[in-house]
Amino acid sequence: MKPSGKKRKSTAPVGRPRSFDIDKALDRALQVFWHKGYEGTTLSDLTQAMGINRPSLYAAFGNKETLFRKALDRYADGPAAYVRQALEEPSARAVVERLLRGTVDLLTDPRTPPGCLMVQAALACGESADPVRQELASRRAAGEAAIRRRFKRAISDGDLPKNADCADLARYVATVIHGMAVQAAGGASRKELRRVAQTALRAWPV
Structure with missing residues (x-):
């Protein structure tokens, strides 16, 4: 049998698109840090305010310190x-x-x-x-x-x-x-x- 000329579609999983608005999530994180300070803010505070889970937070923003630095940039620009x-x-x-x-x-x-x-x-x-x-x-x-x-x-x-x-x-x-x-x-x-x-x-x- 001759091999078909048609290419099979890849069955590799495709990365899931983010189900949240990054800018809005960052704005909410900024408000939490602003209200509670850096050390007073917990990851639970952040995920609750941002409406995301911890894996999504880490994937989009890195750790708490990295997120805080991004919030500082947002603060300076806003x-x-x-x-x-x-x-x-x-x-x-x-x-x-x-x-x-x-x-x-x-x-x-x-x-x-x-x-x-x-x-x-x-x-x-x-x-x-x-x-x-x-x-x-x-x-x-x-x-x-x-x-x-x-x-x-x-x-x-x-x-x-x-x-x-x-x-x-x-x-x-x-x-x-x-x-x-x-x-x-x-x-x-x-x-x-x-x-x-x-x-x-x-x-x-x-």
Whole structure:
């Protein structure tokens, strides 16, 4: 008998398509981490909020630490996107004003947990979560460095005096922002934090 010219269809199993929306699942994970912090969040918290089981979580996002890093990226590109936008303001003072006002709006948004994910998630990290604490510290330092570079540009543009200390100014702004985050997590109102922002702007040294 001559072999048939027709090829047999492969009977190898085909990978099952994901039955959940990755973006929505990541948004839900972000909310859990934001509300409970890194160490306070369990895998059961995540799978319940995301509507998936553990194998699906591992397959789509990796382990808890990897998922948290993805949530941090989501946070930076979403709720905290105002930070990058503020750096495009035409003057150093306008940069600071938009940063502080954006921070107050984010920290007191009724649709999200109070406080800042970047600050709150690091407050209760033990030794086992040291890589996460270091990651958060690195990201906060990168944010401060971006503000410092923007102030250096302001000096070049003649917007800030040549003797302005960009490092001190950036640290001042970052400290106010982080302090407001802690206050918000403790229950400070939007009105109260706006007064803090106004005081910081009045104290703007240049």
